[in-house]
Amino acid sequence: MADNMEERIPVFTSLAEIYGEGPLLDEASRRYENLKQQFVKLYGREPELYARAPGRVNLIGEHIDYEGYSVLPMAIRQDTVVAIGKREQGPPMLHIANVDSSEFQACKFPADPSQEVDRGNHVWANYFICGYKGVFEHLASKGEPLGASVGLNALVDGTVPIGAGLSSSAAIVCSSAIAIMTSLDKSSSKQEVAEFSCTCERHIGTQSGGMDQAISIMAAPGVAKLIDFSPIRASDVVLPTTGSFVVANSLTESKKAETASTNYNNRVVECRLAAMVLAVKLGMPLEEARTSVNTLSDVEGLCVKYASAHGSSSPVIAVEKFLHEAPYNTEEIEDILQEKLTTIMNKSPTTLAVLAAATHFKLHQRAKHVYTEAKRVHDFRGATVQSDSEELVLKRLGELMNDSHASCSLLYECRFVSLSFYNVEVSVLGLLLYIFFCKVFPNG
Template sequence: MADVPPVEKIPEAKKERFDKLRSTFISKYGTEPDYFARAPGRVNLIGEHIDYCGYAVLPMAIEQDVIFATSSNADGKITFSNLNPVYKDFECDVSDITIPKDNPQWYFYALCGVKGMMEHMKKTTALGFNCVVEGTVPPSAGLSSSSALVCCAALTMMQANGWSLSKQELADMCAHCEHYIGTEGGGMDQAISFMAKHGTAKLIEFNPLRSTDVKLPFDTVFVISNSCVQANKAASSNFNIRVVECRIATQILAKSNSLEWKGIKKFAELQSLLLTTLDEMIDKVNKTFHKEPYTKTEICSILEVTPEELASTSLSENTLNVESFKLYQRASHVYNEAKRVVEFKQTCDLNASGTVEKLGELMTASHDSCRDLYECSHPDLDNLVQICLKSGALGSRLTGAGWGGCAVSMVRATDVLNFLAKVRDEYYLKSEERSTKILESLFATEPGAGAAIYKV
């Protein structure tokens, strides 16, 4: 039997939360929900901005999640209502879903999941659903709140119509359908949301998608700290510029190695074709690229194409007007970060003396690379990482797309309370605005379970 998302009883410890959602649903729609769908957020321990380049990443699901209280309807309507009054209600017909790529709203992500499921199942009409949504994943914080919405909506649509897809099919489909809103991610968020297992991190590999349990050191805890700088990757082109820079760097490397470069778009694909190691690819990057930014004219000259041809082979819709590209920096980050993921997994597997120190060093080196080479950090986030390291973290780094959002720190279990107090004092209490957000912004977490359906 396919490895499908489980259908479970509501955990006793979560009953009060589900009862509140149920009551709100009854007040809103005048009937009981049929079921609940849940999808978790995630924290990426290491492997940032490399999934869309084809390389493995190492995330874990967190306890924070998105839950839909849902009932199916036969009129083909999709109705979203959020428990948080800041987020407005939305209704549309399941056969007429439009997702604008400007001014993203919270329900656009849910619509991605519905639209993706419809197209995957090759349906033009289907049963709709009414739902009340509650989310505990901090928004725009690098913990995958948007992908949790996408995954939860896809799972809800599947359940509403009695369809059956494996976790892998759902993850693949959800990774693709987030492109409807204009972000070109690689699939990590969706894969861990469906494939996560309580108590373990996962090595997520791509092409084909597969996951492997990674046992983390038992005497450490991972602490998440939110910089409180929101970063909505769909609202700017920063994310997609990095995707395009990686694509162009891949194509120039391919051409310099006498390959048919136009169809090659990912660093991992190129490495596979060249039959080289990561160290050898790092060497090729150092020998091929200069450190100064490349102009579009220079890139066209190297690839021997016109600007129009470059637009069709390498650029994306919202990067057509970009004129400067940092190719050495992006390529160097990706290949070195891919190497750090391999070393992190190997270090966990060996579990030898010095394991936690080595893992911490890899995490901190990852942050330095994201800050200096990929330029996806933020001054407040850099400051937070430094405070975490000074407060006793073995390693600390940004997690998620960056440009704000959260840091993840590895801390000895015996040091956690002291660590939390120091970070609270040095980062959150130094700002009047941040001091009101401590409870939801600074917390330890353990590897959580993946997406599931819960019976009423």
């Protein structure tokens, strides 16, 4: 079932509506009381509201959201909560503090949505500023009057491990955006907030897709979600009831924003270059390939057309034919595109940073991963609705996840420890073990 595109961000009046009854509610009550008391200590009054957004784990669909392809994540219990209130004295400023003040120092910014995020100074509160900018950019796009600048006090409490691949950044951007929008007496649909939260997080310097923000905003209890893009949509994926997902943190940190030009963004650029080279090789006019092709999904149709003429429906056939496995250097790609890469990419500072840092690009491997991973996502979703026994469904899901991990390792060169799900005796254990140390990506 697809989420209603107009479904609003929900408002709750009690913690039990979110956390249920029992130990989880008791834990949450203590946490929110501590958050309130620290807010009062810092700012002299209670917060006006609290906004919450969870982290996520991606079951399958790694590094393809920014290529326009569907992914299949689910939210986790760990979340980020932002307590917020308007400032009533002094010039309009944003005061942002963290419950863990020993690790995350308090920051102050002007209440100015036009301010740029300082990418050279990677402070944690930059993610709050991303959310702040996103709210005002969204309101401006709708033609809503912004009025005078309003100062805000904010206190952040996050339980999503930092840099662990669980999208702590999206959790703070989304919770901050919801808190800021609500404090300004504005509201939007889940789909709108997911869309602009994805866009505004790019102010931090990463060319990310929309998966993390979409699942943080659009998740629902008890189900995973198939996330589609352009526009963002979320459909329920019900997993076998006898399966469990065990999420473990390896304690390896990935500082995605700080290493964007050499890791995360590098892969995004390689995918774009692969798409442009494929476009030219498959007959697209040069100018169109240079200016209109941004993702591998943009040329999938050409790849499938080529494959169909050769007895297949897989876009990988075109990848194998037209992209060689040896890394491309800049000069070779420029010869194909008949233009300097710095000229083609001159409107993207983050891409120019990649081009300045890299000398070789693995186009074949990145394209092959994206196209095969996109298919695995839909195969995974299809397996969950089959009438087979849960034992067979779990086995099939495990096989697809193993294939995803192998592709991430060999073709996309994400660093993780592989785990064979095929060898897990699901008929005895009744578990689909999803060990998160397999899914930590120091390279982005």
